[in-house]
Amino acid sequence: MVEIKEINLPRNEVTYGDHSKVDYSTFYNAFVAHWNNRIAGETISPFHMERFMKRGSAKNLDQLCKAKKAEGFIEATLGKKMDAGMLKLVLIMVVVGIVACVAVIILKNMGLF
Secondary structure, three states, rough: OOEEEEEEEOOEEEEEEOOOOOEEEHHHHHHHHHHOOEEEEEOHHHHHHHHHHHOOOOHHHHHHHHHHHHHHHHHHOOOOOOOOOHHHHHHHHHHHHHHHHHHHHHHHHHOOO
């Protein structure tokens, strides 16, 4: 991470440790480009967010929050082992499937199927 070396308030400019400079217009353009075509398009101020909320319904925002929560849960569980309850459920499903296949074969050989 690059450290901030100097902040020039009259010129609205920040100088970093690697001697790169960022002014207000550069930051604004990068910020808008980052959020472009994301949540609510270009939400760049509380006024814009309030305008978006008035146009949409609470159900849309609720669905968005639930989707983000589910997405975060899926990302958090990627690469991890199954918990014991899920493993038992999978094993029970496999055993029931094998028993059902054997029962179908037996009934077929007896002529009942």
